[in-house]
Amino acid sequence: MAKRFQAPKGTRDLLPPDTALWAAVEVAARRIFGIYGFREIRTPIFEETELFARGVGESTDIVGKEMYSFVDKGQRSLTLRPESTASVVRAYVEHGMQRQPQPVKLFYIGPQFRYERPQQGRYRQFHQIGAELLGGRGAESDAEVLLMLVAFLKELGFKDLNVMLNTVGDSESRTDYRERLVSFLEARRERLSEESVRRLATNPLRILDSKSPAEQELLAEAPRLRDSLTAKSAAHFAAVCRTLEQFGVAYEVSPRLVRGLDYYTNTVFEIVSEGLGAQNAICGGGAYEGLVEELGGQPTYGVGFAIGEDRLVEVLPADSPAREQASHFAPGPVVVAAAGRLPVKVGELSPLFSLVERLRRLGIPAVEATGRQENVFERANAIASPVVVFIGQDELQSGRYSMRALESGERGEFDEAGLVRELKKYFPVTSPSQRGAGTTTPPADSVTEGEE
Numbered sequence: 433m434a435k436r437f438q439a440p441k442g443t444r445d446l447l448p449p450d451t452a453l454w455a456a457v458e459v460a461a462r463r464i465f466g467i468y469g470f471r472e473i474r475t476p477i478f479e480e481t482e483l484f485a486r487g488v489g490e491s492t493d494i495v496g497k498e499m500y501s502f503v504d505k506g507q508r509s510l511t512l513r514p515e516s517t518a519s520v521v522r523a524y525v526e527h528g529m530q531r532q533p534q535p536v537k538l539f540y541i542g543p544q545f546r547y548e549r550p551q552q553g554r555y556r557q558f559h560q561i562g563a564e565l566l567g568g569r570g571a572e573s574d575a576e577v578l579l580m581l582v583a584f585l586k587e588l589g590f591k592d593l594n595v596m597l598n599t600v601g602d603s604e605s606r607t608d609y610r611e612r613l614v615s616f617l618e619a620r621r622e623r624l625s626e627e628s629v630r631r632l633a634t635n636p637l638r639i640l641d642s643k644s645p646a647e648q649e650l651l652a653e654a655p656r657l658r659d660s661l662t663a664k665s666a667a668h669f670a671a672v673c674r675t676l677e678q679f680g681v682a683y684e685v686s687p688r689l690v691r692g693l694d695y696y697t698n699t700v701f702e703i704v705s706e707g708l709g710a711q712n713a714i715c716g717g718g719a720y721e722g723l724v725e726e727l728g729g730q731p732t733y734g735v736g737f738a739i740g741e742d743r744l745v746e747v748l749p750a751d752s753p754a755r756e757q758a759s760h761f762a763p764g765p766v767v768v769a770a771a772g773r774l775p776v777k778v779g780e781l782s783p784l785f786s787l788v789e790r791l792r793r794l795g796i797p798a799v800e801a802t803g804r805q806e807n808v809f810e811r812a813n814a815i816a817s818p819v820v821v822f823i824g825q826d827e828l829q830s831g832r833y834s835m836r837a838l839e840s841g842e843r844g845e846f847d848e849a850g851l852v853r854e855l856k857k858y859f860p861v862t863s864p865s866q867r868g869a870g871t872t873t874p875p876a877d878s879v880t881e882g883e884e
Contacts, residue, residue: 442548442556449816452761454745456754457588458541461561464584468576470537470563475519477543481509486726487518487695492635498546512545517695517720517736518727520564525729534567541741553743561744562717564736566724571668573735574699574719575675581703581737582681585714588744589752592706595676595683596713599669599698600637600690601661602721606697609660610636616654623650640688648688656687665698672699695723699735708747715739764816765797766855769808771824771834783823787833787848794852796859812838818858821851 439445446454462472481501488494500512513519520538523529529536541561548554563580565573578595585593600606614636621629628639628647640651661669676683689700700718708714717737724732748754768788784800791798799815801808812820822834833851836843846854 440556442550444555449758450745452758453748453754454741455761456758457741457745457748458561459757460587460754461539461541461584464580464587465539465563467583468537468580470539470565470580473520473523473538473540474542475513475516475523475540477545478510478512479519479522481511483518483522483727484511484514487521487723488515489635489695494546498548500545500547514544514546515738516540516542516544516560516562517564517723517738520736521566521724521727521729521734524564524566524732525724525727530567530724530730530732535569535573536566537563538566539563553740553746555742559741560738561741562736562738564734566732566734568733568735570719570733571671571675571699573733574668574672577717577735577737578672578676578701579679579681581715581717585703585705588754589749590705590714591749593682594704594706595681596686596689596702596704597673597676597683598686598689598700599657599661599665600696600700600718601657601665602668602697605657605661605665606637609655609657612655612660613637613639620650623647637690640690651688658687668698695720695726697721701737705747714744714747762797763818763858764812765799766791766858767801767808767812767815767817767820768798769801769820769822771822771827774823774825774828783828787821787823790848791852791855794856796852796855809838819855 481499484499485495490496494514499514502510504510520540524536524538539562541559543557543559545557547556550556563577565577568576582593582595601609614632617624617628617632617636617639621632623646624632624639625642625644625647628642628644631638639647640654642648642651658666673683673685686702689702690696696718698719698721700716702713702716704712705714706712715737717735719733719735721731721733723734724730768784768791770784774783782800784802788798788800801811808820811817818838820836820838822836824834827833832845832847834843834845835851835854844854
């Protein structure tokens with residue numbers, strides 16, 4: 433018996449009708465991001481390993497533990513992208529986008545890969561919706577990205593949104609704070625977990641994000657980053673807060689909030705929805721200075737975010753407009769079936785195929801089906817078809833077709849022109865030729881738009 437294959441551990445198949453909901457979420461993203469002037473970028477799924485080592489940071493868990501890396505036949509070390517900011521910045525530098533009018537606003541939608549322990553909402557191949565604003569103007573850019581994010585999440589029906597906000601300061605602020613924090617923690621090393629001891633030497637700010645109650649109790653006594661902020665960093669953060677207040681966005685300053693990637697400076701944030709319970713964070717991001725320079729460009733201010741789309745779809749509100757939109761996406765194709773045996777002469781098209789293709793050329797999705805009526809309806813339901821059209825001997829002789837609507841159960845009998853009119857109620861589109869999608873002329877005996 434042949435081996436049966438399954439999707440690799442930590443991956444999954446997205447099947448209809450779930451894919452319609454994903455598509456609706458992405459439509460909302462493209463619409464809102466477009467309002468803010470962001471355009472879509474698509475980068476390779478794999479990059480040079482060094483790009484992520486330098487861009488994400490060798491001290492991060494992503495680079496140290498989670499990357500899918502391999503050596504190709506040219507002996508190059510390549511990595512499936514674990515995040516997209518480094519890839520977007522690489523493209524920004526490689527294609528000379530710094531010479532374009534600034535800022536350059538880019539968004540992306542696509543899969544990422546990390547070797548993590550699979551669990552609910554966490555996969556080894558996961559999907560992100562994200563954006564990067566490059567060449568911006570500091571606090572104003574931070575606020576703009578946050579306002580866009582809130583607009584997007586409200587578009588999806590999330591309520592009770594709260595922006596969790598912090599600043600990790602500029603490089604001068606971080607250097608001063610790092611020294612003070614390390615000094616404090618070194619004196620209390622015996623109270624730290626093995627993981628935090630490791631981070632003490634590589635990325636001590638990540639210890640602030642510890643989930644251990646004992647370490648959180650210890651950190652309550654630790655130096656505050658705000659006490660190390662330069663006047664410039666403090667003014668930057670105050671300007672972000674003022675802008676959010678001006679536009680009515682609720683926020684909370686969270687002094688322990690840090691991000692897991694090395695490149696963040698100044699503003700960092702998470703957006704939470706209070707209605708989601710303990711796991712209420714929807715997305716996160718922050719500003720960065722030095723990343724573009726690190727990857728070969730000129731010093732450039734950037735700010736961005738990433739949303740885990742798997743998690744986002746999972747926690748969509750029950751009344752999300754995306755759910756409603758998904759239900760109104762184009763339904764499955766019309767099923768055209770035989771009512772009894774139909775004679776087909778050798779070398780001629782079957783009446784089913786002929787009608788199906790005529791409908792397709794008018795922009796009406798259609799498939800043919802054979803077999804018993806029960807199987808026909810089973811297939812129609814499986815592909816979310818709105819109607820089944822039957823052709824039998826009587827229909828061939830009269831030139832009329834029987835149609836049954838799946839949801840209402842209504843039946844009708846129509847000539848071909850009438851059938852087309854009825855079907856267009858379910859598929860209100862123009863023909864491919866009118867949309868400019870093709871130039872093929874329909875057969876002479878087909879019904880074209882406007883014919884009675």
